[in-house]
Amino acid sequence: MNKHHRRFSSVLIATVAVAGLALTTACGGDDESTPAPKGETTTAASPEANEPEPQGRSERDDLVRFELEDRSQAGINNIWVVWTIKNNSSEKSTYSWDWEAVDAQGTRVANSSQLETDVQPGQTATGEFPTTLKTTEGIKLNITSFNRTAGF
Incomplete structure (x- = not known):
C-alpha cells in the first residue's frame, strides 16, 4: 500500500472514531443540565443508569x-x-461528558465535550482543557450529559 493510501486510511479511521464518539455522547446520558461538582460531591442517581453501582x-x-x-x-x-475522575466501578471504564459555561444572564458562553479513557477500578485520573473564556466571574459550569462505558 502506498504512503498516500495509508495516510487516507488513518484520517478516515480517526474521522469515524470521532463521529462515533460524538453520536454516542449526543444519544446517551441525561438530557438535563446539572451543576458541575466543586470538590467531593455526590448527585442523585440518573434514571438511565444501565447497571447498579456499588454502595448506591x-x-x-x-x-x-x-x-x-x-x-x-x-x-x-x-x-x-x-x-x-475516580472509577468506583469494578471494571476498567471510559468516561465522556458534555459541559457548558453559562454567564449570570443565562447565556451559554462556552461548551465542549471531554473524554477520559481506560480508568482502572479504584483509580483516579485528572485532566485539563483550555477554554476561550475571558473571565470566571459569574460563570457557572453545567454538565449536560455524562456517560461511563466499560473499557476494553
Whole structure:
C-alpha cells in the first residue's frame, strides 16, 4: 500500500472514531443540565443508569471535580477546565461528558465535550482543557450529559 493510501486510511479511521464518539455522547446520558461538582460531591442517581453501582452510587458520582481554573497572567486570558475522575466501578471504564459555561444572564458562553479513557477500578485520573473564556466571574459550569462505558 502506498504512503498516500495509508495516510487516507488513518484520517478516515480517526474521522469515524470521532463521529462515533460524538453520536454516542449526543444519544446517551441525561438530557438535563446539572451543576458541575466543586470538590467531593455526590448527585442523585440518573434514571438511565444501565447497571447498579456499588454502595448506591451513580456513574455521575465518579466525576468528583470539574471546575474552572484561571491561569491568566500579564493581561493574557488563560482559563482552563480541570477535572478529577475516580472509577468506583469494578471494571476498567471510559468516561465522556458534555459541559457548558453559562454567564449570570443565562447565556451559554462556552461548551465542549471531554473524554477520559481506560480508568482502572479504584483509580483516579485528572485532566485539563483550555477554554476561550475571558473571565470566571459569574460563570457557572453545567454538565449536560455524562456517560461511563466499560473499557476494553
